[in-house]
Amino acid sequence: MSLSVNNLSCQRGGRTIFSELSLEIAAGEAVLLRGPNGAGKSTLLRVIAGLIPAQTGEITLNGTAFSNRDDFHGQITYAGHLDAIKPQLTVAENLQFWAQLFEAKNLAQTMQDFRLDEIADRPAHACSAGQKRRLGLARIAVTARPLWLLDEPTVSLDTETTARFAATIDAHCAAGGIAFIATHIDLGLKAPRSFEMQAYEPKADAPEHDPFLKGDWE
Amino acid sequence: MIALLIRELRLALRSGGGAGLGLGFFLIVVMLVPFGVGPNQQILGQIAPGILWIGALLASLLSLDRLFQTDSEDGTLDILALSPMPLEQLVAVKAFAHWLTTGLPLVIMAPVLGLTLNLPDGAYLWLVASLAAGTPALSFIGAAGAAITVGVKRGGLLLSLLVLPLYIPTLIFGAKATSLAADGLDPTSAFILMAGLTLFAIALTPFAAAKALRTHLN
Numbered sequence: 001m002s003l004s005v006n007n008l009s010c011q012r013g014g015r016t017i018f019s020e021l022s023l024e025i026a027a028g029e030a031v032l033l034r035g036p037n038g039a040g041k042s043t044l045l046r047v048i049a050g051l052i053p054a055q056t057g058e059i060t061l062n063g064t065a066f067s068n069r070d071d072f073h074g075q076i077t078y079a080g081h082l083d084a085i086k087p088q089l090t091v092a093e094n095l096q097f098w099a100q101l102f103e104a105k106n107l108a109q110t111m112q113d114f115r116l117d118e119i120a121d122r123p124a125h126a127c128s129a130g131q132k133r134r135l136g137l138a139r140i141a142v143t144a145r146p147l148w149l150l151d152e153p154t155v156s157l158d159t160e161t162t163a164r165f166a167a168t169i170d171a172h173c174a175a176g177g178i179a180f181i182a183t184h185i186d187l188g189l190k191a192p193r194s195f196e197m198q199a200y201e202p203k204a205d206a207p208e209h210d211p212f213l214k215g216d217w218e
Numbered sequence: 219m220i221a222l223l224i225r226e227l228r229l230a231l232r233s234g235g236g237a238g239l240g241l242g243f244f245l246i247v248v249m250l251v252p253f254g255v256g257p258n259q260q261i262l263g264q265i266a267p268g269i270l271w272i273g274a275l276l277a278s279l280l281s282l283d284r285l286f287q288t289d290s291e292d293g294t295l296d297i298l299a300l301s302p303m304p305l306e307q308l309v310a311v312k313a314f315a316h317w318l319t320t321g322l323p324l325v326i327m328a329p330v331l332g333l334t335l336n337l338p339d340g341a342y343l344w345l346v347a348s349l350a351a352g353t354p355a356l357s358f359i360g361a362a363g364a365a366i367t368v369g370v371k372r373g374g375l376l377l378s379l380l381v382l383p384l385y386i387p388t389l390i391f392g393a394k395a396t397s398l399a400a401d402g403l404d405p406t407s408a409f410i411l412m413a414g415l416t417l418f419a420i421a422l423t424p425f426a427a428a429k430a431l432r433t434h435l436n
Contacts (some may be wrong), residue, residue, distance in 0.1 A: 051296055073300050082293025088232040089225070100221035101301050139297070166381045 001027035001062050001146050001177055003048075006045070008057030010040070010047050016200050017043045023056070023195055025180065028173045030189050033182040035197030041182040042080070044197070045149045048180070049078040077102075077145040079153055083136030087125030091116055094124055095138055102143040108197060113168065114138040129156040141168055148172060150181040163188060219303065219311060226315030236281040237319040244277035244324050248331045259336045265337035267345065267396035273331075274324045274349055275385050278356040281320055282381070283374035285312055285364040286431065295368075299435050305428035313424070314354075315362035321353030337400065348409055352392040355416040358423040359384045365427035369434050370381035387415050 003025040010017045017040040023033050033041050046052040048059055050066070050073050059066040066072055078113045085094050095116065099107040110119045114134045125133065133156050140148055149170070154162045169179045181187070230237040251269050252262060289295040298308055303435050328349050337345065363381035367373035392410035398405035 049296070049300060051299065051435050076300060077298065078300055080293055080296060082291075082296075084293040086225075086229060086288075088229055091226075093228070097221055097225045098297070100300075101303060103302065143313070152334045195281070216311065 004060045006058045009055045027176045030173045030179040030192045032192050032194045039197040039199045076147045077143040078149045080151045085124045092120040098139045099142045104142045110142045144178045148179040222311045230319040238276040240277040240280045240320040241323045242272050247273045263336040266281040266337040268393045271393040283377050285367040304377045306424040309424040309427040313358045317357040325349045341400035345396045348395040351413045355388045355419040358419040360425040365430035
């Protein structure tokens with residue numbers, strides 16, 4: 001199990017988000033993705049998850065190339081800023097759906113781990129922000145995939161749940177998985193490594209590529 | 219797959235799901251016609267097949283704009299894109315669930331409304347048959363339209379403009395089958411053409427819609 005990103009560049013709306021980015025993550029590693037707001041942390045995670053296209057570069061996961069979409073993304077689970085929760089369904093129904101879709105078997109255990117069994121029958125719209133977040137993170141644990149891409153996972157979590165979640169990530173990594181986490185706080189993981197991202201600054205001798213100015217359309 | 223279908227039905231039937239909305243709209247639109255046209259039973263009987271079909275067509279359009287939009291807004295679509303289920307299958311299941319909650323009630327309700335419009339005796343069976351075979355096409359073509367407009371805020375009107383022209387063939391042959399039966403003629407050929415259109419829509423629109431969703435996700 002390893003994630004390798006090589007020479008990755010991403011542009012959104014004509015603006016370069018990051019350029020020539022490379023990193024390697026080995027099995028069992030938890031990597032904290034750090035950087036100022038707007039540095040492109042969320043974009044990087046979404047590019048790896050295949051939700052935003054990259055302009056150049058290669059991503060290889062466990063020997064599987066990014067272009068092999070089914071096999072590549074079959075190893076990934078992603079949690080963004082949104083929790084993917086339906087407010088009309090109860091907590092248990094929400095999680096059960098994801099467990100069935102991802103063919104997971106550890107539903108009851110995950111409900112306990114994230115202390116969701118006590119609010120299982122509550123409609124999700126009646127849950128607090130922290131409880132919703134817990135439900136969103138429980139989905140990560142239930143899908144049981146080797147690469148976890150987490151974007152600010154601890155927003156609105158209390159300290160106890162954050163510690164529990166850190167323990168879940170540690171257990172995942174100890175089992176040979178990878179966690180790639182964009183965060184600003186110290187999660188309290190056992191052996192995290194940091195990867196710094198800087199806000200992209202165009203080099204003076206390499207002006208940003210703009211097809212409308214360069215005459216590419218002629 | 220079953221899990222997704224059950225979830226879709228639950229969401230449609232719970233508050234804010236809008237399952238009853240289409241049916242209510244259908245009832246009101248058809249009931250308005252005698253007020254506008256006048257109580258002449260012969261005229262009403264003549265225009266009944268067309269009115270019932272147009273009513274059903276507009277009613278099935280009502281809840282379409284939310285088909286993918288809610289999933290896109292709460293992050294569910296991102297996770298579904300990473301799930302083992304292909305997007306084509308996702309579209310097909312969602313369109314089928316839309317038909318179950320919107321199209322099927324219209325089929326069941328139509329004969330009652332046919333009675334209020336003085337639809338001739340021989341036409342009831344063919345009204346139900348043509349609606350039962352034609353409304354799935356409305357849901358599936360509409361799903362493709364909903365996928366194209368998923369990123370557009372308040373895209374309901376744009377969806378109508380995109381989708382209504384594509385409904386025309388189904389409307390022509392569906393209404394024709396019913397009115398031929400009302401005149402005591404053989405409606406089989408019109409019915410078969412319309413059923414063929416439905417099969418065509420079911421076979422092709424999931425691919426078109428999945429393509430549109432992928433473009434939206436990128």
